[in-house]
Amino acid sequence: MPATSAALVSARLQALRAHMAAQGWQAVLIPSSDPHLSEYLPAHWQGREWFSGFTGSSGTLIVASSKAALFTDSRYWEQAEAELAGTSVDLVKLDGPATPAYANWLRMQAGKGQLAVDGAVLGLAQTQQLIQALAEVGWTLEAGNDPLNAAWAERPPLPAGTVFEHEAPFAATPRSDKLAALRQAMQDKGATHHWIATLDDLAWLLNLRGADVEYNPVFLGHALVSQNHATLFVGEGKVPAALQQSLARDGIQTQAYELALPTLGDLPAQACLLVDPKRITWGLRQAVPDTVKVIEAINPTTLAKSRKTDAEAHFIREAMARDGAAMAEFYAWFEQALGREFVSEITVDEKLTAARARQPDYVSLSFPTIAGFNANGALPHYRATPQAHAVISTPQGLTAQGLLLIDSGAQYLGGTTDITRVWAIGEPTAEQKRDFTLVLKGTLGLSRTRFPRGTLAPMLDAIARAPLWEQGLDFGHGTGHGVGYFLNVHEGPQSISKAIPDTNMAMQPGMITSIEPGLYRPGQWGIRIENLVLNVPLPSTVPNAQPGTPEYGEYLAFETLSLCPIDTRCIDRSLLRADEIAWLNSYHAEVWRRVSPMVQGEARAWLERRTKAI
Numbered sequence: 001m002p003a004t005s006a007a008l009v010s011a012r013l014q015a016l017r018a019h020m021a022a023q024g025w026q027a028v029l030i031p032s033s034d035p036h037l038s039e040y041l042p043a044h045w046q047g048r049e050w051f052s053g054f055t056g057s058s059g060t061l062i063v064a065s066s067k068a069a070l071f072t073d074s075r076y077w078e079q080a081e082a083e084l085a086g087t088s089v090d091l092v093k094l095d096g097p098a099t100p101a102y103a104n105w106l107r108m109q110a111g112k113g114q115l116a117v118d119g120a121v122l123g124l125a126q127t128q129q130l131i132q133a134l135a136e137v138g139w140t141l142e143a144g145n146d147p148l149n150a151a152w153a154e155r156p157p158l159p160a161g162t163v164f165e166h167e168a169p170f171a172a173t174p175r176s177d178k179l180a181a182l183r184q185a186m187q188d189k190g191a192t193h194h195w196i197a198t199l200d201d202l203a204w205l206l207n208l209r210g211a212d213v214e215y216n217p218v219f220l221g222h223a224l225v226s227q228n229h230a231t232l233f234v235g236e237g238k239v240p241a242a243l244q245q246s247l248a249r250d251g252i253q254t255q256a257y258e259l260a261l262p263t264l265g266d267l268p269a270q271a272c273l274l275v276d277p278k279r280i281t282w283g284l285r286q287a288v289p290d291t292v293k294v295i296e297a298i299n300p301t302t303l304a305k306s307r308k309t310d311a312e313a314h315f316i317r318e319a320m321a322r323d324g325a326a327m328a329e330f331y332a333w334f335e336q337a338l339g340r341e342f343v344s345e346i347t348v349d350e351k352l353t354a355a356r357a358r359q360p361d362y363v364s365l366s367f368p369t370i371a372g373f374n375a376n377g378a379l380p381h382y383r384a385t386p387q388a389h390a391v392i393s394t395p396q397g398l399t400a401q402g403l404l405l406i407d408s409g410a411q412y413l414g415g416t417t418d419i420t421r422v423w424a425i426g427e428p429t430a431e432q433k434r435d436f437t438l439v440l441k442g443t444l445g446l447s448r449t450r451f452p453r454g455t456l457a458p459m460l461d462a463i464a465r466a467p468l469w470e471q472g473l474d475f476g477h478g479t480g481h482g483v484g485y486f487l488n489v490h491e492g493p494q495s496i497s498k499a500i501p502d503t504n505m506a507m508q509p510g511m512i513t514s515i516e517p518g519l520y521r522p523g524q525w526g527i528r529i530e531n532l533v534l535n536v537p538l539p540s541t542v543p544n545a546q547p548g549t550p551e552y553g554e555y556l557a558f559e560t561l562s563l564c565p566i567d568t569r570c571i572d573r574s575l576l577r578a579d580e581i582a583w584l585n586s587y588h589a590e591v592w593r594r595v596s597p598m599v600q601g602e603a604r605a606w607l608e609r610r611t612k613a614i
Helices: 003-023 047-052 074-084 098-110 124-136 175-189 199-206 241-249 257-265 282-286 300-306 310-337 345-357 374-378 430-447 457-469 578-598 601-610
Strands: 027-030 060-064 068-072 089-093 114-116 140-142 193-196 222-226 230-234 252-256 272-275 293-296 362-365 370-373 391-394 402-408 410-412 419-425 450-452 480-482 491-496 512-515 518-521 525-528 531-538 555-560
Touching: 003 027, 003 047, 003 060, 027 047, 047 060, 047 068, 060 098, 068 074, 068 098, 074 089, 098 124, 124 140, 124 282, 175 193, 175 199, 175 222, 175 300, 193 199, 199 222, 199 300, 222 257, 230 257, 241 252, 252 257, 257 282, 300 491, 310 345, 310 410, 310 419, 310 531, 310 578, 310 601, 345 362, 345 370, 345 391, 345 402, 370 374, 374 402, 374 518, 374 525, 402 430, 402 525, 419 525, 430 457, 430 512, 430 518, 430 525, 430 531, 430 555, 430 578, 457 480, 457 491, 491 512, 578 601
Parallel strands: 027 114, 068 089, 114 140, 193 272, 230 252, 272 293
Antiparallel strands: 027 060, 060 068, 193 222, 222 230, 362 410, 370 402, 402 419, 450 555, 480 491, 480 512, 512 531, 518 525, 531 555
16 A cells, blocks of 8 residues: 555544544444445444555454554455554454454453444444453453444545436336245234345335445345334435335335434334344344344345245346356457557456446446456455556467456346456466366256255355365355345345355245355465356156145246356366366357357457357
8 A cells, every 4th residue: 555545544543543442442443334224335434444554344443542454354354454554553363253352362462441333333242242352352342323423524424315216127026025035024024014224125125226325226224024114214305305205105105214223212112123133233123112122033035035026037137148248348359459459457457347338227336346467366256456456468479378257247127247258368378277166067067956945055065165175275255145126236144155154045936046166376476267147946856746746846947147258268178077088178169059149249259259168
């Protein structure tokens, strides 16, 4: 990080420490979070980045009177080391649970005392764990008001974007039907009221969208739903009058965002409130009156929105084809430009985004494009900047040969995309082909898997890792995450990963999940091959089994949704079995069938070349 930026971070930490001393706090914890436990944060809650200079999407900063530390996992270690250089903020590399690491650092660096945090942005379960861990090392937690306000003079205001309706035909299920289903689920649990704080749940339930969080078409808000009424707490002026009238016809009134917690605190004593302990903050839970009975269970909307309807699946397939056409247009340009034009990682981002933006029903990117050439591809969450990026090509020729990893996606009115491909620049080496093929075998292996309905998603993780494990290799991130419907690119409850499974992670028909094994050689190259897949039902594999009998069961398979060629130039064919080659050839035939009618000229010619059978 530039010295001027390091000096700025130092000045900001000095201001925060002055405020800490005035309040009698020995340390302050700044998580990467907001009152809705969002992954991507509005600028108002990006305090961790403001006070540390670290721009990664995951991490926690702890500031003590003379020390400060940034805690993050292996996806961000190299990035954090570069961005924290010269700031006096130490990097603590997490390779296990975070909360014990916070407590241990405080014990080692700052003795005993009081740790301040904004309880309104810290998850309920995380806060409970933190209180216990701190007590074991002689610390206490002050989870009251936001400790950053007084030291953050230039703090951005809350976003003020307009809320809009996600309309038919893309919003295939009316919000009245979704509310009715939610109320039935509440009744089944004995709840009179239900609180929704997570923004994607809120947007899905009400068929509304916004632009308050970059890359995610959501808006800041809370909802309180009873058996005959619903209140949407949202910033004043964000909901147009006509939309307010439409909401009112469905029994939904709007109130100011600031009235959310006071209203929660005024619930009647006879109320029975359903809350999701994994999707509310400590501050929200503390606002519930002691007289109110609380039921803790997963948000019914979280389960419902994870299972896409047949109508939604239809629009998602259309969005995937459009996305495939945009990528074909981009890659055709890219291959022609190599050695003839200036091409950098920044150029890749710009050109690919522009190709997507020309597609019908495009809204935005679904996350920042990752374009990593050679060593940069070994950073799973790398992002090129104008100050630091690799040049791939100049008008005089290639600057280097190697592998280019591109992880990108978009938001369309009819779906959300997320895809990763790796492309050879020049002739790939034998070692690169071997690594690429091992990762591809993991993608193919899991893509072809059939499994009983209700299988816990983490149980599938090892299938994608097995070809790498056979060679003593592995990758640090999860194999797959759920994906929303014109919503967040990361959603639950399913997670194909090493996570400890719970019953809510059961795989059900209609779920969309990524399959994205990887392999990263620090300082050399990175490989990740990612497709989105849809859970589709299959008949029983037991011969002559009859429906309703114990041996009949119900099996699921993955329908591959993403439509973009995989670079066969990077494959070591000696490592693939005949059935794996057959699957790849069949996939490429489907890509050609679905995408070729949507492209012409050079894009069509490129697609034909890259989908030829091997």
